[in-house]
Amino acid sequence: MSDPHSVTPHLYLIDGSGYIFRAYHALPPMSRGDGTPVNAVYGFSNMLFKLLQDLADTEKPTHLAVIFDTARKTFRNDFYTEYKAHRPPAPEDLVPQFSLIRDAVKAFGLPSIEMDGYEADDLIATYAKQARAKDWQVTIVSSDKDLMQLVDEKTSMFDSMKSKRIGPDGVVEKFGVGPERVVDVQSLAGDSVDNVPGVPGIGIKTAAQLINEYGDLDALLERAHEIKQPKRRENLIEHADMARISRDLVRLAQDAPVTVALDQMELKDPDTSQLISFVEEQQFRSLKVKLVHHYNVVLDELDPVSDAVEVTERKYECVTDMDTLNRWIEEAYKAGQVTVDTETTGLDATAADLVGVCLSINPGHACYIPVGHTGDGDGLLAERPDQLDKAAVVAALKPLFEDPSVLKIGQNLKYDMSILARVGIDLSPIEDTMLMSYALDAGNHGHGMDELSGIHLDITPIPFKDIAGTGKNQLTFDKIALDRATEYAAEDADITGRLARVLKPRLASEGATTVYETLERPLAPILAAMERNGIKVDVSILQKLSNEFAIGIERLDKEIQTLAGRPFNVASPKQLGEILFEDLGLKGGKKSAKTGAWTTNADVLEKLAAEGHELPKKVIEFRQFSKLKSTYTDALVGQVNPKTGRVHTSYHMASTSTGRLSSNDPNLQNIPIRTEEGRKIRQAFIAEPGNTLIAADYSQIELRVLAHMAEIDALKDAFANGVDIHAMTASEVFGVPIEGMDPIVRRQAKAINFGIIYGISAFGLARQLDIGRKEAQNYIDAYFERFPGIRAYMDRTIEFAKEHGYVETLFGRKCHMRSIKDKNPMKRSFGERAAINAPIQGTAADIIRRAMIKMPNALTSNGLESIRMLLQVHDELVFEVEDGLVDQAIPVIRACMEEACKPALDLSVPLIVDCGIGKNWDDAH
Known part of the structure; x- marks a missing residue:
């Protein structure tokens, strides 16, 4: 940097708070390995470094500081409690980044300044005044219009995002007045963002005209009776005191009792070891490389990404x-x-x-x-x-x-x-x-x-x-x-x-x-x-189903209109909300904070339906039919490739946090499995003439993974001995014999078994089984009491996730959990449930990935290279096989899938694969 004593000092004051929010909104969410969000830290650090680089090549400032807002209220709230009252709180994932951003400033060797009771703008104004008194040049790095009142012949603003410098002419362009009258204009126009009241009916343009005509705010208010427009005259007279209060709100304090002196802002190169250590801790690899090159840092080892x-x-x-x-x-x-x-x-x-x-x-x-x-x-x-x-x-x-x-x-x-x-x-x-x-x-x-x-x-x-x-x-x-x-x-x-x-x-x-x-x-x-x-699709079946769904939609629409007592658009969430919570007076409704309309999402409707209300139950069915028609029976016809006569889904390998695949065009993962309508759609997926479809499905794979991971001997023994796991669970939890068990009791145990994997709540289980919440909680308590290892697994998994920011599958896949430390209880609870499920679901996903990878060699080595693997949906693989090869293919496919873990992992429970065959996917499934 240049010698500060050989040239006129030039002070740069960076609006750090403005930088923070620009950085936060410019980048997608990103986290360190421990789950700490760092997108704003990364963006801020890059913006600061780029500014320092640019200034070193052009302006060569002698002094520089970064100024931040304080988290506490300022002196303005003492005389106007509504100041900034409507500003929403900072986003949850930004809050933990504030302190890291201050650390970033210090790592660059720069002063990081804030003061309780004052905004960043006040501190900038104070330092600008001190510097001007010393005849220094001042540049304020910000695009905040509130700072334009500070511009003069020695003080300018610089918008680093646009590389645009703002002087007195730029202020006139923005406000219609010079910098010395910006406060007067703002006092009249107010600011809805900061809740500065101003005078009703007066915007920036009108305020500038009035100030230019009358000279300043006091003169305008004294002569307000001269204004010709009646409404404007009336507002100025009635709201004169509010205009004066607004002036006190927007006028920046230039006498804040700052403790960091100007000479402490002398710009020097940072301590590179401290700076590199900071960016390494944040895992900012690309920024590290740029810093190493810029500051000629010699690393202990060669950096392979430079x-x-x-x-x-x-x-x-x-x-x-x-x-x-x-x-x-x-x-x-x-x-x-x-x-x-x-x-x-x-x-x-x-x-x-x-x-x-x-x-x-x-x-x-x-x-x-x-x-x-x-x-x-x-x-x-x-x-x-x-x-x-x-x-x-x-x-x-x-x-x-x-x-x-x-x-x-x-x-x-x-x-x-x-x-x-x-x-x-x-x-x-x-x-x-x-x-x-x-x-x-x-x-x-x-x-x-x-x-x-x-x-x-x-x-x-x-x-x-x-x-x-x-x-x-x-x-x-x-x-x-x-x-x-x-x-x-x-x-x-x-x-x-x-x-x-x-x-x-x-x-x-x-x-x-x-x-x-x-x-x-x-x-x-x-x-x-x-x-x-x-996979080949029978278009005629789809067209027939589409007609059936259309008839069903029309029937349900009429039934819903009758239950509502008046006509309305069932597909309109807004109108549906009015019917449910205003016309029918159902309880439990909530309005959206953004739109003010009643919320009618699936959770709301399912809760109302569980309470016995018929109309929301019909709406759920209406929506299901509409989705099946638009997403599958109608869309699939258009997705048939005219050259092949088949639909070709696209698999996404990197869209989930657990390793599960997703697909679109069509989305095969969301075709309902257990409903009659879902089965009918699967009937449209057919084999070519002379071929058969084989559907190979892992049996209860996630429960088997849970038994291994949580070391539940009772479950492992049941799987090893081929016992009906749901009947066994019912027997253990409810104390009933397996032989002659009521199917309803087994269904309840099945819901608990699978629900536990996803961290199901008493409310969720109650809704699923149509029982009381207390009864559902008793079931869950009895389950954990009988299988205490599951609770222990959950507890240690959550603790691991909180400590490390991720969980791991049995194959070493890291599933990062960004919400595990969220301050919002609902988001944190979701993160904990996700942490419990991710190692289980992720391991199951890894297993089927391994099976798919091994399958071509398994088929080829057994002379079955003509077999085509067509689909992967959840725990199932679908193959198209020549009719004469079906009996030979099934044991090869089954063996490959059941041995997929080996030799990398020896599960303590056997993997079982059920294979079905048919001319269409439903028959095979």
Whole structure:
């Protein structure tokens, strides 16, 4: 930094509180390994560091401090209790970050200043006045309009987000008056956010006109009787005292008794060991690398991710000749790895066409190879551009993409694998940044490229809408001009390669390598093949069901209208709420704080239905029919691929915190299992002629995992001996013999068995079994008394989660629990239930992942390579098998699934797989 005595001192005062909220809202939720939220800390630290870098190159301030609001009330509340009374409290996940942000400021070697009784703006005003008295230059880093009253010839504001400096002219542009009259204008206009009353009917523009005409607030109020407009004149006279109070509220104190002197703000380089220690503790890896480079820190060991973050130049190339393409291919062979990304006409991997391929080998360098851009006068392209022939590019890339000695890196490569498979390329071996992130940070944040880029590289990639537009006019990628396409597509490949350099080393250092290598990476090609396989659907069955559901919806609508006593739109939550809680006067209704309308979600309706009210019971049925019709019977018809005659769901590998897969288009996980309507929908999923569907389902896998994890001998013995686990539980809890047991009693025990896994409450069990809450609580108490090991498991799991911020499956998958320490009791309770369930559900999910990964080799080694694995839904796998191979296939499938844990884990209970067969999914299931 420059010598403060050789130049006119220049003081920078940073509005730290403004920085906090900008940082918080700019980034998605993210947590440290122990579950502590840190998105605002990360954003704040990056913003502060960037500002310091920029200032070192331009303004070169001599003094700098960061000023914060205090958590307590200020002197303004002493004379106006309603000041800021309507401001909502800070978000729950931001509160624990306040102290960490102050620690960040100190780690950068900067003063962190706040004072009880005063706002940050008052302290900024005080320091600005002191500095001006010394003839210093002052810059206030903020965009807060309230600080504009401080601007003068020596004091300016700087909006670091927009790189915009605000002087007196900028104040006039904002308020219509100079800085010396900003307080007068604000006194008239008021501020609804801070609950400054002002004068009714007067906004900023009118206030500026009045102040410019009459000179200042006092003169205006004295001459208010001269105002010609009657309503304005009346308001000014009636609310004159309120205008004066408003002036006292908005005028900043410039005499706060600050204890940190200006000379203590001299800007110096930070203690780098303290700074690096802080960012390491917060697990801000990309920021650490930038700090190391900027301050020339020598680390004890080589940092493997530095080149991923610090890129001195970006060079993106559009490849339109074979010589250039061959050069890239040769460089990929030399490097032994290449980042790959495809650009297509859509998001459906089974229907979209290949438009181009991206390659990246070194950070900052990437290329785009267009092959499918069309010139039809539509969009940005007037004619077909010069590009390589698709067949020639595929032929050139195929050896590279299939070479086992060259690693192919990508983000969500499952999609690209399917796209390339359709042009004859088997992309292998692979490395996937999305799956690396998921293995490391499941539950901490999302794993999309844009989000990961912001978190790990501090880069915001070009949004697709910026090159393609939005809505109905959005262009498909084949219509994008090559220069724009190259800039967008090559950046994706570059960022993905850089993310791999950041994430890969963490797998080993954080113990996630086994999860990634055995559960994530090898599953991607399996799921890609399943998506391409799809499953045949009988459209005629769907159309028939759709008509049945339509008739059912119409019938229920009439019944509901009759019960309501007047016509209304049953599909309108607002109108339904009025019927339930105003017309019918049902108890227990709550209004939304945002809309003021009655809440009529599923929980509310189920509670009312459990109390015996017929109308909400009918509405629940109405909604179920409507959802089944719109989501399945109608939508599935449109999702049939015209080329294959099958529907091809898309599996999401990184969308849950426990390792469970989800799917969409269609969402197969949500088809009701136990209802008649759900079974009818499954009947529409059929085998091709000459084939049979096999549905292989793990029997009570989560209960078996619980018995092992909680070491419940009674449950383990029952599973080992093939005893009906629900009947055994009923016998143990209710004291009734297994032989001749009432089916209702067994059903109650089954509800408890499965409910316990999800931390069911007495209220939830009572609603499920249609019994009293006290009776339900007695059942739960009796259950824990009979199986005390389960309560012990729950307690130690919750304690582990609170201490570490995550829980683990038996295979080492970390499931992070962000809400386990939440101050909100409801959110914390949810976090505790999730912590109890996650190791169980996650282990079951890991087991079926292992089974899917092993299945192709198991089938091939038994001469059954023609069998296609089609679907994975919860604990079930669905296969399509030639009729003549069914008897041979079942024992192979069953053995593979039942032995899926081995050799990694030897469960103390046996895994049992039930296999069913049929020409449709319902019969097989």
